[in-house]
Amino acid sequence: MKDAFGIPQSLLILGGTSEIALATARRLIVRRTRTVWLAGRPSPALEQAAEQLRGMGADARTVAFDALDPASHEAVLGKVFAEGDIDMVLLAFGVLGDQARDEKEPVSAVRVAQTNYTGAVSAGLVCARALQAQGHGSLVVLSSVAGERARRSNFIYGSSKAGLDAFAQGLGDALHGTGVHVMVVRPGFVRTRMTAGLRDVPLATTPEAVATAVETGLRRRSETVWVPGALRLVMSALRHVPRAVFRRLPI
Amino acid sequence: MPADTVSVSGWGRTAPTTARLVRPRTYEEAAAAVRECGTRGGIARGLGRAYGDAAQNAGGAVLDMTGLDRIHAIDADGGTVLCDAGVSLHRLMEVLLPLGWFVPVTPGTRYVTVGGAIGADIHGKNHHASGSFARHVLAFELLTADGAIRTVGRGTPLFDATAGGMGLTGVILTATVRLQPVATSLMSVDTERAADLDDLMARLTATDHHYRYSVAWIDLLARGASMGRSVLTRGDHAPLDALPPRVRRHPLAFRPSQFPSAPAFVPEGLLGRTTVGLFNELWYRKAPRARAGELQKISTFFHPLDGVPHWNRVYGRSGFVQYQCAVGHGQEEALRRIVRRISERRCPSFLAVLKRFGEGDPGWLSFPMPGWTLALDIPANLAGLGAFLDELDEEVAQAGGRVYLAKDSRLRPELLAGMYPRLGEFRSLREELDPRGVFTSDLSRRLGL
Numbered sequence: 001m002k003d004a005f006g007i008p009q010s011l012l013i014l015g016g017t018s019e020i021a022l023a024t025a026r027r028l029i030v031r032r033t034r035t036v037w038l039a040g041r042p043s044p045a046l047e048q049a050a051e052q053l054r055g056m057g058a059d060a061r062t063v064a065f066d067a068l069d070p071a072s073h074e075a076v077l078g079k080v081f082a083e084g085d086i087d088m089v090l091l092a093f094g095v096l097g098d099q100a101r102d103e104k105e106p107v108s109a110v111r112v113a114q115t116n117y118t119g120a121v122s123a124g125l126v127c128a129r130a131l132q133a134q135g136h137g138s139l140v141v142l143s144s145v146a147g148e149r150a151r152r153s154n155f156i157y158g159s160s161k162a163g164l165d166a167f168a169q170g171l172g173d174a175l176h177g178t179g180v181h182v183m184v185v186r187p188g189f190v191r192t193r194m195t196a197g198l199r200d201v202p203l204a205t206t207p208e209a210v211a212t213a214v215e216t217g218l219r220r221r222s223e224t225v226w227v228p229g230a231l232r233l234v235m236s237a238l239r240h241v242p243r244a245v246f247r248r249l250p251i
Numbered sequence: 252m253p254a255d256t257v258s259v260s261g262w263g264r265t266a267p268t269t270a271r272l273v274r275p276r277t278y279e280e281a282a283a284a285v286r287e288c289g290t291r292g293g294i295a296r297g298l299g300r301a302y303g304d305a306a307q308n309a310g311g312a313v314l315d316m317t318g319l320d321r322i323h324a325i326d327a328d329g330g331t332v333l334c335d336a337g338v339s340l341h342r343l344m345e346v347l348l349p350l351g352w353f354v355p356v357t358p359g360t361r362y363v364t365v366g367g368a369i370g371a372d373i374h375g376k377n378h379h380a381s382g383s384f385a386r387h388v389l390a391f392e393l394l395t396a397d398g399a400i401r402t403v404g405r406g407t408p409l410f411d412a413t414a415g416g417m418g419l420t421g422v423i424l425t426a427t428v429r430l431q432p433v434a435t436s437l438m439s440v441d442t443e444r445a446a447d448l449d450d451l452m453a454r455l456t457a458t459d460h461h462y463r464y465s466v467a468w469i470d471l472l473a474r475g476a477s478m479g480r481s482v483l484t485r486g487d488h489a490p491l492d493a494l495p496p497r498v499r500r501h502p503l504a505f506r507p508s509q510f511p512s513a514p515a516f517v518p519e520g521l522l523g524r525t526t527v528g529l530f531n532e533l534w535y536r537k538a539p540r541a542r543a544g545e546l547q548k549i550s551t552f553f554h555p556l557d558g559v560p561h562w563n564r565v566y567g568r569s570g571f572v573q574y575q576c577a578v579g580h581g582q583e584e585a586l587r588r589i590v591r592r593i594s595e596r597r598c599p600s601f602l603a604v605l606k607r608f609g610e611g612d613p614g615w616l617s618f619p620m621p622g623w624t625l626a627l628d629i630p631a632n633l634a635g636l637g638a639f640l641d642e643l644d645e646e647v648a649q650a651g652g653r654v655y656l657a658k659d660s661r662l663r664p665e666l667l668a669g670m671y672p673r674l675g676e677f678r679s680l681r682e683e684l685d686p687r688g689v690f691t692s693d694l695s696r697r698l699g700l
Contacts, residue, residue: 001304001697004265004572004660005637009697031637032663085309085696135291135310136268136693179258179269179309220569220632 001087001136006181006218007032008087008138012080014065014123015093016040019192020142022049023207024090024214029058031215037080039065040093067093067119068111073126081130088138088218089127091120091168094161096194102156109156116160121167128171131180138181140214141168145188145226148235152247172223183217185210186235187227201251203228252280259313262563263302264570265631265660268309268693276318278424282398285422285689288312292691295422297364298339301371302573302628303660304693305417311691314422316366322346323425330430331389336366336423341557344549348505352430353488353549355387359604361507361554366423371657372415372617376464376553379609381431383619385414386612391426396685400424412680415617417656419681419690419700433488435502438464438552440486443541448479448590452583452623455483455607463487464552467605470531471593471627472524478594481605482538489546498546507550512560519567522630527599534601556602566630572660574640575626577608577618578652585650586623589643593627596639603627615673616700618655626658637661656694664698674700 002008009032013021016038025036036058040046046062053060065076080086097112124139131137146154147161165184172182189195189204210227217225226232241249252273260267273293275281285293291311298317299306307313319337326332327350332343340354341361347353356368356375363373368384369391381387390404393413401421403409413420441462445451451467459465462485469481491502556562563571578585593600604626608619629636644666647654653670654662668674677700681690694700 001268001309001693002266003637003697004263004303004570004631006266007637009664031641132269133310135270135308136266177258177269179267216634219637 001085002138002218003032006138006221007215008218009033010035010085010087012037012039012086012089012127014039014089014091014127015067016062016065017043017045017049018092018142020187020190020207020210021090021092022053024211025053025058026056027208027211027215029053029056034059035084036060037063037086039063039076039080041066067115067123070119070122073122077123077126077130085134086130086137088140089131091124091127091139091141093119094142096154097157099154099156112156113160113163116157117163117167120164124167124171128175128180132175132178135179137179138183138218139171140183140185140217143168143184143186145186145231145235148186149239149246151251153251181221183214183222183225185214185217185225185227186231188231203231203234252276252284259296259307260570261303261305261307261660262300263572263628263631263660264563264566265572266304266693268304268307270308270311270313272313272315274315274318278319278394278400281314281316281319281394281422281424282400284312284314285394285396286398288689292689294690294692295336295366295370295418297337297367298362300360300363300367302658304697305371305657306367307693308691309693309696316364316422319424325350327352330432331427332430333425333427334365335425336364336369336391338365339363340365340368344505347430348433348436348549349503351432351434351503353433355429355431356381356384357553359554360557361550362557365426365428369414369423369426370416370418372612372614372619373657374608374619376466376606378619379459379465379607380463382610383414383612383614383617385614385617387429388414389427389429392424393421394424395421396687396689408680409684411613412615412677414612414614415656416614416677417616417694417700418692419695420684421690433503434491435489435494436505436549437489437494437498437502438486438547438549439489439493440484440545440547440552441543442539442545443483444535444538445479445481445483447477448587451479451481451483451605459485459607465606468534469590469603469605469625470535471590471598471600471603472528472531474594479590480535482535484552486547486552493544493546505549507548507554508558509560510558513562513564515564517565517567519569519632520630522566522599522601524597524599527601530601567632569630569632571628571630572636572640573626573628573658574643575624575655575658576643576647576652577620577622577624577655578647578650579620579622582622582650582652585646585652586625589625589646592643592646598627598629598633598636598639600627600629615677616656616671618653618657620653622652626655659694662698667698667700
């Protein structure tokens with residue numbers, strides 16, 4: 001069960017090697033979290049991540065999960081929920097893609113969309129139903145500021161996150177009053193493996209900062225969390241910039 | 252039987268979960284509700300005054316017992332009452348005071364049910380003299396997981412597991428309670444101020460036994476030399492000859508005052524350090540340095556907050572946590588450290604309370620232990636509060652103390668067994684009596700009770 005501050009005792013991470021998710025798990029383990037499920041494609045990295053969390057005293061387990069195989073989600077995630085209540089699901093899988101290549105190769109662009117959006121729709125719905133049956137739990141969805149307004153420089157990734165974000169918001173409304181809390185987290189540029197080699201931008205943040213914001217959001221039962229918080233203002237201004245100007249902005 | 256799927260939370264309004272709320276109106280309906288509660292089990296709920304998650308059951312059934320509220324028999328000579336578990340202490344006072352009887356133990360609210368009073372083995376300002384509620388319970392009827400209704404008498408393991416057992420042994424249906432005779436419905440109250448914590452503890456230790464009821468309000472925002480400054484209020488039921496002639500004509504009238512409800516929406520952070528600091532300053536200054544024999548209504552002395560319905564809303568949407576711990580005699584140093592930490596941390600707590608407990612009672616998970624208890628409430632949205640309270644727990648556990656399960660919503664489960672040495676017996680009795688875990692609550696899931 002969650003405690004009075006929203007800290008879960010059991011956590012399921014979809015996208016078990018995500019640096020943001022693992023930073024969040026580490027933070028929550030220090031507080032209350034004892035059971036952590038890392039769902040992801042079987043790999044040494046996934047096992048290593050579990051081993052690291054075990055070193056912190058958590059009962060960390062791995063489960064084979066593929067975002068690109070929605071047909072398997074029900075069975076795979078159903079088994080996890082059958083083992084006991086899950087207080088929080090962190091939906092953290094996603095790929096950035098390579099905009100230049102993806103524009104040329106529609107098939108690889110579709111892979112970005114299928115991972116970030118289609119996979120999340122299926123996994124999100126399966127988890128939402130299980131959480132609803134429990135009568136409690138948080139579904140935390142890692143969206144991105146990129147979904148707030150698609151930019152010329154990464155609109156394929158951005159559009160997939162826009163879809164994910166809209167889906168998560170709607171799901172949150174659908175689950176309102178069921179005891180299940182859906183929280184959309186919109187980080188800006190996070191310095192991780194995924195963004196390694198990319199040009200750093202103002203207001204860039206770290207996985208640890210996202211983890212802190214998640215913990216605060218859980219305590220406040222927030223529906224939307226921006227990391228850093230200043231992005232809420234920046235993005236609400238950018239949203240109203242005319243297209244003709246927006247497409248020329250150096251962002 | 253009516254049933255709704257609703258969001259349920261404790262009085263602190265943190266961590267709400269959804270459950271099927273069932274309202275049995277007969278014992279048969281209660282038994283049917285237990286039989287049909289499904290794989291996620293059920294838990295009885297009274298008036299929802301437990302601060303934490305003791306009376307909620309995510310995804311399962313919650314049995315609202317307030318529909319079972321008949322008073323079956325009053326022995327006005329012997330001073331006992333036989334009533335349904337859903338009867339509130341408020342109702343008992345309305346009925347019993349005119350007959351010259353009072354409930355043996357009342358907490359800071361009248362709006363708890365008899366079932367809840369047994370399940371949490373509540374204590375009041377008279378604990379040092381009268382012990383906890385279960386000490387005055389002669390017997391109760393318990394609906395257990397097998398669907399049977401058992402009559403449970405004092406001195407049996409099932410009695411001791413149920414008193415303070417947070418509803419996890421079964422659903423209490425009726426209880427026979429021994430009452431306290433009173434000549435009037437007024438209290439004769441002595442008030443005095445204590446300049447700091449040591450002064451307070453010395454006064455309580457030296458003179459508590461002169462009073463049936465005793466409690467100290469403590470200003471936890473005061474620092475330095477005035478750390479722990481407090482207002483002691485102690486007293487007893489006023490005898491008839493203490494009443495002025497006009498009142499003496501109706502000495503047993505029970506007329507609690509009522510103020511408007513707290514509004515449904517209150518902005519977050521209303522009760523911050525500044526407002527609570529101002530309140531505490533005023534509260535301390537307005538108390539007389541020493542006053543004896545003041546006549547107060549029962550509701551003013553025991554239940555000041557009951558006058559404001561839904562006062563729990565003043566903490567805003569994120570709610571608040573109550574922290575109540577007890578440490579034994581000889582652990583005064585630990586208590587001092589705890590008070591010092593709270594005042595240094597500047598936790599905005601108003602109506603923090605310190606009192607001395609008398610002998611404990613045999614309830615396996617019963618909270619009171621001979622020594623000291625400190626209770627305070629803190630807005631849940633205070634940053635870093637979880638980690639801070641964890642540190643206090645460590646201090647309490649090291650001193651051999653415990654936190655109160657009826658108020659808990661956040662204890663680290665690992666500390667529980669140390670705080671409640673008879674937890675093992677409790678678990679094995681539940682295992683035997685309820686192998687399928689029919690009686691389950693968010694509290695029991697969270698702490699592995």
